[in-house]
Structures are given as C-alpha cells and as structure tokens.
Amino acid sequence: MARLLLSPLLLIFLPLLAAAVAWFIRSPRIRVRLLPAMGLLHLLLLIIEVRGWRDLPHGAWLGLDALGGWVLLVISTLFTIVALYAPSYLALRPDRDHRLFTACLLAFLGLASLLAQSRHPGMAWVAIETMTLTTAPLIYFNRNRRSIEATWKYLVIGSVGIALALLGTLFVAYAAHMGGVEEPLQYTRLMAEAGRLSRPWLRAGFVLTMVGYGTKMGLAPLHSWKPDAYGETPGIVGALLAGGVTSCAFLALLRIYAIVAAAGEGVFAREILVGFGLLSMVWALVFMVGQVDFKRLLAYSSVEHMGILVFGIGLGGLAARFALFHLAANALVKSVLFLSAGNIHRSYASKQLPHVTGAIRRTPVSAGLFFLAFLAITGLPPFAPFVSEFNIASSALTTGHVFAGAAFLVLLGGIFLTMSDTVMQVVFGVPSPQRVRTPYKDSFATTAPLILALALALGLGLWLPGPMRSMLEGAAQTVEGHAPAVREVRPLFGQAPALVPAAVSAQEVRP
Amino acid sequence: MSPDFLIALTMLTNFTLVATSRVNKAIQLVVVQGILLGLIPIAMGLGRHLHILFMALSAIAVKGWLIPFLFRRALREVHIRREVDPYVGYTMSLLLCALGTGLSLVLAHGLPLKPGTSPTFLVPAALATLFTGFLLLVSRRKALTQVAGYLVLENGIYLFGLLLVEEMPILVETGILLDLFVGVFVMGIVINHIRSAFDSTDTRHLAELKD
Numbered sequence: 001m002a003r004l005l006l007s008p009l010l011l012i013f014l015p016l017l018a019a020a021v022a023w024f025i026r027s028p029r030i031r032v033r034l035l036p037a038m039g040l041l042h043l044l045l046l047i048i049e050v051r052g053w054r055d056l057p058h059g060a061w062l063g064l065d066a067l068g069g070w071v072l073l074v075i076s077t078l079f080t081i082v083a084l085y086a087p088s089y090l091a092l093r094p095d096r097d098h099r100l101f102t103a104c105l106l107a108f109l110g111l112a113s114l115l116a117q118s119r120h121p122g123m124a125w126v127a128i129e130t131m132t133l134t135t136a137p138l139i140y141f142n143r144n145r146r147s148i149e150a151t152w153k154y155l156v157i158g159s160v161g162i163a164l165a166l167l168g169t170l171f172v173a174y175a176a177h178m179g180g181v182e183e184p185l186q187y188t189r190l191m192a193e194a195g196r197l198s199r200p201w202l203r204a205g206f207v208l209t210m211v212g213y214g215t216k217m218g219l220a221p222l223h224s225w226k227p228d229a230y231g232e233t234p235g236i237v238g239a240l241l242a243g244g245v246t247s248c249a250f251l252a253l254l255r256i257y258a259i260v261a262a263a264g265e266g267v268f269a270r271e272i273l274v275g276f277g278l279l280s281m282v283w284a285l286v287f288m289v290g291q292v293d294f295k296r297l298l299a300y301s302s303v304e305h306m307g308i309l310v311f312g313i314g315l316g317g318l319a320a321r322f323a324l325f326h327l328a329a330n331a332l333v334k335s336v337l338f339l340s341a342g343n344i345h346r347s348y349a350s351k352q353l354p355h356v357t358g359a360i361r362r363t364p365v366s367a368g369l370f371f372l373a374f375l376a377i378t379g380l381p382p383f384a385p386f387v388s389e390f391n392i393a394s395s396a397l398t399t400g401h402v403f404a405g406a407a408f409l410v411l412l413g414g415i416f417l418t419m420s421d422t423v424m425q426v427v428f429g430v431p432s433p434q435r436v437r438t439p440y441k442d443s444f445a446t447t448a449p450l451i452l453a454l455a456l457a458l459g460l461g462l463w464l465p466g467p468m469r470s471m472l473e474g475a476a477q478t479v480e481g482h483a484p485a486v487r488e489v490r491p492l493f494g495q496a497p498a499l500v501p502a503a504v505s506a507q508e509v510r511p
Numbered sequence: 512m513s514p515d516f517l518i519a520l521t522m523l524t525n526f527t528l529v530a531t532s533r534v535n536k537a538i539q540l541v542v543v544q545g546i547l548l549g550l551i552p553i554a555m556g557l558g559r560h561l562h563i564l565f566m567a568l569s570a571i572a573v574k575g576w577l578i579p580f581l582f583r584r585a586l587r588e589v590h591i592r593r594e595v596d597p598y599v600g601y602t603m604s605l606l607l608c609a610l611g612t613g614l615s616l617v618l619a620h621g622l623p624l625k626p627g628t629s630p631t632f633l634v635p636a637a638l639a640t641l642f643t644g645f646l647l648l649v650s651r652r653k654a655l656t657q658v659a660g661y662l663v664l665e666n667g668i669y670l671f672g673l674l675l676v677e678e679m680p681i682l683v684e685t686g687i688l689l690d691l692f693v694g695v696f697v698m699g700i701v702i703n704h705i706r707s708a709f710d711s712t713d714t715r716h717l718a719e720l721k722d
Contacts, residue, residue, distance in 0.1 A: 122683030
C-alpha cells in the first residue's frame with residue numbers, strides 16, 4: 001500500500017528536489033553529477049513502477065496508465081541519455097554558470113512525470129505551462145542577442161499557444177457540465193461518460209486544444225518558434241525539446257483526442273489531425289531546401305516528425321499504434337542528431353554550411369553518428385523510425401487513404417533528398433580552407449551516450465519486447481477511446497491480462 | 512453592481528486599451544480589467560462559497576497588485592520611451608477590435624448555453640477579450656505591451672472560466688493563477704535581458720533569426 005501511494009510522488013518530487021539541491025550546490029563538478037544520477041534513478045523507479053498491475057481508483061488525481069507510462073518511459077530514457085552526455089558538455093563550457101541550467105533540466109523531468117501521471121486535464125495543463133516556463137532559461141544558455149530573441153519568441157508564442165489550450169480544456173469541461181457529468185472531471189470519467197458531452201463545445205474545445213498544444217509541439221504553421229529555439233540552444237536542450245517537451249504536448253493533446261474519440265466524434269478530429277500532419281511535412285520540406293544551418297535543419301526535421309505523429313493518430317488503428325511507437329523512435333534518433341550536431345558545432349565554432357564541411361575528418365565519430373542518425377530518421381530499414389514510417393504508410397494505403405498515403409511517401413522521399421543535400425556537405429564535403437581551430441576532440445564521454453541511443457533505436461527497430469508491445473497496445477486503445485483508462489499500468493514484465501472488467505481484476509490484484 | 516454591468520465595463524476597457532498610446536496607461540487599464548474580472552464572481556453572488564471568494568480575492572491580489580508591481584519595476588528599470596509604438600494605427604485597431612467583438616457575438620451564438628446560466632453575455636465577452644489580447648500581442652512593438660496583450664488574453668479565458676467557477680477544482684485554479692504570475696515574472700526577466708542586450712525593448716530588434 002505504501003508503495004502504491006509513494007512511487008508516483010517519488011517520480012515527481014525526486015527530480016524537483018534534485019533541482020532544488022542543484023541550485024544550492026556550490027561546486028559545478030558535483031552539481032553536474034546530479035544529472036546522470038537522477039536520470040538513472042528516475043528510469044529505475046519508473047521501470048519498477050510500470051511492472052506493477054492494479055486498478056486505478058476512479059477519483060485518483062495521479063496515476064500512470066499505459067499511455068502515460070509509455071510517454072514517460074520515452075522521456076525518462078531520453079533524459080538519461082542527455083544527462084549522461086551533459087557533464088562532458090558542460091565541462092567544455094567552463095565560462096558558463098550552469099546552476100540555473102541544471103536546476104531547470106531536473107525540474108523538467110519532475111514536471112514531465114507530473115504530466116504523464118495527471119488524471120485531470122486542468123492539472124495536465126498546469127504541468128505543461130510550468131514546463132514552458134522552466135525550459136525558457138535553458139534556451140537562453142548562451143546569453144547572447146540571438147539566444148534572447150529565441151527565448152522571447154519561445155516564451156511568448158508558447159504561452160499564447162498554451163493559453164488557447166487552456167480555453168480548449170475549459171470548453172471540454174463545459175461540454176461535460178452541459179451533459180451533466182459530475183465533477184471532478186478526471187480523464188477516466190470524461191471517457192466513460194463521453195457520450196453525454198455537448199457536441200458543439202467538445203468540437204470547439206478539440207480545435208482549440210489542437211491549436212494550443214500543436215503550437216507547443218511545433219506543428220506547421222504554428223512552429224515559428226522552433227527553428228529559432230533549436231538553432232540557438234546547446235544540443236542537449238535541442239534534444240530534450242525535440243524529444244521531451246514536444247512529446248509532453250503530444251500526450252496532452254492525445255488525452256483530449258481520446259475523449260473526443262470516445263464521444264464518437266473521432267471522424268471530425270481525424271480529418272484535422274491528418275491535415276495538420278501533412279501540412280507540417282510539406283512546410284518542413286519547403287524550409288529544408290537550401291538550409292545552410294544544420295541545427296535549423298534539425299528543427300524542421302522535428303516539425304516533420306511531429307507531423308508524422310499526428311498523421312498516424314489521424315489515420316487511426318494500426319497507424320495510431322505505430323505513431324506512438326514513432327514517439328520513441330523519434331526521441332532516440334533526435335537525441336543522437338542534436339547531440340552529434342552539438343559536437344560538430346563545438347569543433348567548428350559554427351553551425352553553418354560554408355564553414356562546416358568535411359566533418360568526418362575532424363570529428364570522425366560525431367560526424368559518423370550524425371550521418372547514421374540522419375539515415376535512421378529518414379527511414380533506413382533496420383532502425384526504429386523505418387518500422388513506424390513504413391507501417392504508417394502501408395496502413396494508410398490499405399485502409400483506403402490512398403491519396404494521403406501516397407502524399408506521405410512522396411513527402412518522406414522529398415525530405416530525404418533535401419536533407420541529404422545539407423548533411424552530405426557537412427559530413428563528407430571538401431574541408432574549407434579558412435576554418436577556425438578549436439580544442440574540441442571527440443572523446444568517450446561526448447560520444448558514448450549517442451552510441452547508446454542509436455543502439456537503442458536499432459534494437460527497437462529489430463525487436464520490440466513483449467511487455468512493451470502490450471503497453472503500446474494498451475496506450476493505443478486508450479488513445480482511440482476504447483479503454484477508458486481504468487487500468488493503471490500494464491505490466492512491463494510478466495503476462496498481460498486481457499481486458500477484463502475492473503471489478504474482476506480488482507479481486508485478482510488484492511493479496 | 513450587477514455582473515452584466517461589470518462585463519460591459521470589461522468590454523469597454525478592451526476598446527480603451529487598443530486606443531491607448533502610452534505604455535503605463537495600457538498597464539493601468541490591464542490592472543483595472545483584472546480587478547473588474549475579480550469582482551464579477553462576487554457580483555454573481557458566488558461569494559457565499561468560501562473557495563470561490565478566496566479565488567476571486569487572490570485573483571484581484573495577483574492582477575491588481577503583484578503583476579502591476581512587476582510591471583512598474585520593469586518600466587522603471589527599462590527607461591523605455593513611453594509610447595506603445597503600434598504596427599497598426601489606433602483607428603485601425605479600434606475598428607479591428609469592434610470587428611472582433613461583433614464576430615465573437617456571432618461565434619457565441621453557435622454555442623449553446625446550459626439553460627439557466629445567468630450572465631448570458633459571458634461567452635461573447637470572453638471571446639472578444641481574447642481577440643483584443645491577440646490584437647495587442649501582434650500589433651504592438653514594445654515587449655511590455657506584448658505582455659499586457661498576453662494578460663488581456665488570459666483575462667478572456669478567465670471570463671469564460673467563470674461559467675465553470677462552481678465546478679473547477681481549487682487546485683487547478685490556483686495552479687493557473689500561479690502560472691500566470693510566474694509567467695509574467697519570467698517575461699519581466701527576459702525583458703530586462705532584452706534591454707541590456709539591445710538597449711531598447713523594441714521587439715523589432717528581435718528579427719535576426721529567420722530563413
């Protein structure tokens with residue numbers, strides 16, 4: 001019983017406590033050690049947590065269902081990779097005070113845990129808004145004119161987007177109020193009684209949350225903060241934003257979508273999702289053409305992959321499951337891309353094309369990883385993104401969305417071609433004569449976490465462990481509005497019980 | 512005072528805001544609007560619920576005292592030219608604001624209200640205020656006026672939230688209010704950094720990053 005109450009809170013409060021401790025630690029060397037320690041501890045606690053299997057009390061405010069568990073597992077893994085890399089990166093920047101930086105990174109992890117476990121849309125909103133505020137100082141790490149501009153845009157556009165998401169959430173709450181659903185409005189209750197919600201308010205609420213959380217995810221045309229923010233921050237922050245913060249916004253959107261789907265309004269929502277998805281991919285493609293700044297290139301790649309996520313959810317069925325899988329694939333490969341791009345940036349003191357060419361000679365490991373991760377994200381077979389992209393495309397074609405499926409494939413091909421143009425020059429181009437000499441050299445500490453992440457992406461592409469598969473299935477069912485998320489956690493190890501009525505499994509669980 | 516009167520006053524502040532040429536005047540108006548909004552739940556006779564009274568009073572305290580305090584500090588430290596410097600002229604802004612208000616009435620017409628909801632004006636007023644906030648955000652150059660626009664936008668959402676005030680959990684409401692305060696606080700810090708980097712808070716300087 002004690003574990004039942006304690007561990008969700010530990011996942012939230014341990015990182016927040018670590019953030020407070022980091023703020024008060026004087027020695028920079030000890031402070032940065034907190035990051036990997038906390039990342040590993042969080043991942044361990046989470047894996048222990050998702051092993052369990054029990055019923056979610058109806059009125060619970062916190063609880064990890066399959067969907068939240070899956071997203072948090074992705075974020076926690078990503079955070080650990082980034083945290084393992086962070087000490088060596090921050091050691092390269094001894095001139096920068098990283099007290100606030102470390103504290104904000106740790107606070108992000110705590111807030112992501114809060115979001116993943118929130119059972120109430122209002123609480124989820126508070127978690128995301130607070131996340132926006134704590135990630136803003138991360139973007140300002142370089143303390144120059146360009147980074148302040150990026151921070152201001154991130155803060156203002158993000159806050160406005162999230163304000164719209166709040167209005168959308170209130171609309172959904174009013175839809176429930178009109179339908180006579182009793183308070184408090186946990187997701188569980190909203191989904192179970194979705195049939196009673198007032199349709200006009202629910203639809204308007206979905207559109208607003210789509211725009212609001214879509215801004216935070218960086219879906220086109222609401223992505224204007226993204227290239228600036230990703231371009232001006234260190235690679236660590238880029239990785240965390242592209243795989244972590246965006247995943248959080250996606251989760252919040254999925255929760256609302258699940259209610260809409262449970263209410264039988266899925267068709268309406270799906271058209272919007274597919275539209276946003278394809279538009280994001282088109283937009284990304286257009287802005288990738290002739291992009292000389294490789295960090296901005298990665299930002300547009302992130303716009304593209306957010307598009308793939310909502311496209312897959314919009315198609316539904318098998319594609320929705322693979323969209324959730326793509327969340328993990330994207331987060332892992334993006335972390336390799338951003339961190340290796342960061343290494344190349346360090347080595348050349350520039351992130352733009354005429355200056356950065358032939359990186360394979362100067363930083364062979366980082367450049368090699370950058371190239372491999374580029375192939376992986378654009379869909380090279382054994383890696384995880386291939387599995388999700390292929391299955392989303394094939395399920396689009398087989399379920400009658402022939403036009404959308406064809407457009408999806410054409411866009412993927414076009415993006416591969418335009419991206420390769422810049423990437424090939426950065427990695428294999430003729431080294432330019434007037435290069436700046438910097439002391440940066442690839443070392444074990446700056447490349448090993450990247451190799452680990454790429455290996456994980458490869459592993460996931462080849463084999464998805466059974467427990468993770470059942471977790472993914474549970475998550476997909478929740479998203480589609482079928483299971484009103486009364487189950488708290490699907491077991492990561494051991495046999496997954498079939499969907500049985502809550503009352504039956506409650507008896508099974510009790511000792 | 513009847514709630515309808517307060518809502519009408521709120522909508523009047525919208526129009527005054529878009530026609531204001533001074534930064535400190537705009538801030539005063541936002542503060543007035545915040546206080547008016549805080550008074551509405553009390554005027555609706557919801558003051559008998561202790562938690563609603565508490566939330567209304569803390570909203571007044573945050574919007575009427577804490578946030579203006581942050582603004583005044585920023586204004587004093589920033590020494591900006593006191594004009595709002597609009598991209599869109601004042602007459603045009605007024606016309607757009609009127610258009611937005613009309614549009615809100617049409618939009619709100621399409622959304623059914625629960626029978627027996629008392630101030631029926633709430634939804635169009637909320638949408639109109641939201642629109643005004645947007646207008647201020649995109650049409651003013653000074654970073655501080657943009658923050659004021661953000662606050663007006665939040666005020667619009669608060670107005671809509673009044674429809675649900677009896678149902679909303681206090682935990683969530685406190686979180687929203689706290690986030691608003693911290694948000695403005697962080698924006699204030701960033702404005703200070705903008706000023707020290709560019710020697711101005713004109714957001715036109717923030718145009719270096721583009722494709």
